[in-house]
Amino acid sequence: MTFQSLSAYTTIILLLIISIYLIRHFWLGLGLKVAKKPDLALASHPPKPSMISKSLASALPDSVIFPRGAASFEQSMNSYWAQQECEVIPACVVRPRTVQELSTAVTLLKREYAESSNNSGDKLAIKGGVVIDLSLFCEVTPSEDGSSVIIGGGAKWMNVSKVLDERGLAVAGGRNSAVGVGGLTLGGGVSFFSPRIGLVCSNIISYEVVLASGSVTTASASENPDLWRALKGGSNNFGIVTRFTARGSPSTRIWSGFLYMPSFQSSKVLADFHESVERASLGDASTKPDNHATGPLACFSYIQALGLKIVSVNLVFATTTITNDPANIAAAHAAYCDAISPLRRVKAQGLVWTLVLQPFLQEWVRLGYANPMGLEDSNDPLVIVSFTVNWDESRNDEFVKATTRHTIEQIEAAAAANGTGHRFRYLNYCAEWQKPFEGYGKENWEFLQEVSRRYDPEGLSQRGCVGGFKLDLVDSEP
Numbered sequence: 001m002t003f004q005s006l007s008a009y010t011t012i013i014l015l016l017i018i019s020i021y022l023i024r025h026f027w028l029g030l031g032l033k034v035a036k037k038p039d040l041a042l043a044s045h046p047p048k049p050s051m052i053s054k055s056l057a058s059a060l061p062d063s064v065i066f067p068r069g070a071a072s073f074e075q076s077m078n079s080y081w082a083q084q085e086c087e088v089i090p091a092c093v094v095r096p097r098t099v100q101e102l103s104t105a106v107t108l109l110k111r112e113y114a115e116s117s118n119n120s121g122d123k124l125a126i127k128g129g130v131v132i133d134l135s136l137f138c139e140v141t142p143s144e145d146g147s148s149v150i151i152g153g154g155a156k157w158m159n160v161s162k163v164l165d166e167r168g169l170a171v172a173g174g175r176n177s178a179v180g181v182g183g184l185t186l187g188g189g190v191s192f193f194s195p196r197i198g199l200v201c202s203n204i205i206s207y208e209v210v211l212a213s214g215s216v217t218t219a220s221a222s223e224n225p226d227l228w229r230a231l232k233g234g235s236n237n238f239g240i241v242t243r244f245t246a247r248g249s250p251s252t253r254i255w256s257g258f259l260y261m262p263s264f265q266s267s268k269v270l271a272d273f274h275e276s277v278e279r280a281s282l283g284d285a286s287t288k289p290d291n292h293a294t295g296p297l298a299c300f301s302y303i304q305a306l307g308l309k310i311v312s313v314n315l316v317f318a319t320t321t322i323t324n325d326p327a328n329i330a331a332a333h334a335a336y337c338d339a340i341s342p343l344r345r346v347k348a349q350g351l352v353w354t355l356v357l358q359p360f361l362q363e364w365v366r367l368g369y370a371n372p373m374g375l376e377d378s379n380d381p382l383v384i385v386s387f388t389v390n391w392d393e394s395r396n397d398e399f400v401k402a403t404t405r406h407t408i409e410q411i412e413a414a415a416a417a418n419g420t421g422h423r424f425r426y427l428n429y430c431a432e433w434q435k436p437f438e439g440y441g442k443e444n445w446e447f448l449q450e451v452s453r454r455y456d457p458e459g460l461s462q463r464g465c466v467g468g469f470k471l472d473l474v475d476s477e478p
């Protein structure tokens, strides 16, 4: 199978950045920072090794990298999918080679976290963050009969397909080969196979997790089933996943194609998109498209300059969900168009402004193992609306961010006015101001909070870890 890059939008790697005590100055949120090499000039004035990085280095001498270590440090920092994540300069990077080393690191970090919470009550006051880099957890091991595949928590989908292609196997996986397995899978994950077997998370048989206590545990249908379910969309709120065991199945070739059209065809494209989603959701098996087929994804792009420069990994996402109502789809497209002239006015260099519409059938979410996304009650076909934006210069950050947010809010307001909106927000595309867990419904949100409290009672994942979407626990102060 080929995990071809169908398009450039995808998930931010949530899991990999498990940073403790991140410096206020360097942390820029999950959003919105421009393409710029991480400022490793900073390596000439590196942050002073903090107490915690010293104790990590003495416990794990071969697995801790300081900014002074230059090349490998830079490589580690450049491995994040989204540019903005690369701009966080930690005091050190821990790159464990085994789950035991990771466990040791987490144990030390948790102790430090507990002490600092005791002393200052403000963890952010301590300078010097720590990034845990899982890139050495990259095994891909199919079982003898191909019915399951063990995938390391730090692997990328290209690593997975490379191994599985040779065996004529596939798993429900990401659609862009450069994306990490961990973040995509923990946030749900839409796959080319979703119409047939469901979301990526719904095909995970078991997880190996390092909990905040440092203990290594398994989450599966028979062991810790609550954690097993919570990890299917609950993101990095419970521990660090070191291995996923995914369902495997035979697969041969995948065909995909692109169709480019001039923008005067937009209204036809919108109408056809609506119709194809409608057809896919009808109960009648005779008219339903083959569930081996997926798509179409409709993308609309405004490209400021078709010049020489292409900015690759500098993205901001924001998303909303609407029902497959023609007025909703038209409103989404209109809001996208409305934003173009203000964006053009600021002359944001390198700007590429893209609206993506993709079918999202609630029945897909119910295939495979149960997840807490709260989409079991209805068959209304949904459309995930998302924006991906690239631009060059940091002076435009705020403007682009505000424009994106305003556009999403306009789409939501139009749908709400007609009673055709939907609460679901696909976590992997959410902007930092959005609240994906709210969109899972109250009961599921509370379930996730409860599971997080049970497996991470001190709230290391909630308050000690920067990055990702938190569960907004209010009553678990240590």
Ligand SMILES: *[C@@H]1O[C@H](CO)[C@@H](O)[C@H](O)[C@H]1NC(C)=O
Pocket (backbone or CB within 6 Å): 111, 114, 115, 118
């Ligand atoms: C933090 O304070 C509590 C009580 O105030 C104490 O029981 C605990 O041992 C302290 N933890 C650390 C790591 O100092």
Ligand SMILES: *[C@@H]1O[C@H](CO)[C@@H](O)[C@H](O)[C@H]1NC(C)=O
Pocket (backbone or CB within 6 Å): 138, 139, 156, 158, 159
């Ligand atoms: C995974 O893919 C990355 C990117 O191509 C590559 O650098 C790395 O060596 C691969 N890892 C393995 C274990 O194949």
Ligand SMILES: *[C@@H]1O[C@H](CO)[C@@H](O)[C@H](O)[C@H]1NC(C)=O
Pocket (backbone or CB within 6 Å): 327, 328, 331, 413, 414, 415, 417, 418
């Ligand atoms: C509400 O629905 C009607 C009928 O489908 C449509 O004409 C109208 O434009 C919609 N309004 C909004 C705000 O989407």
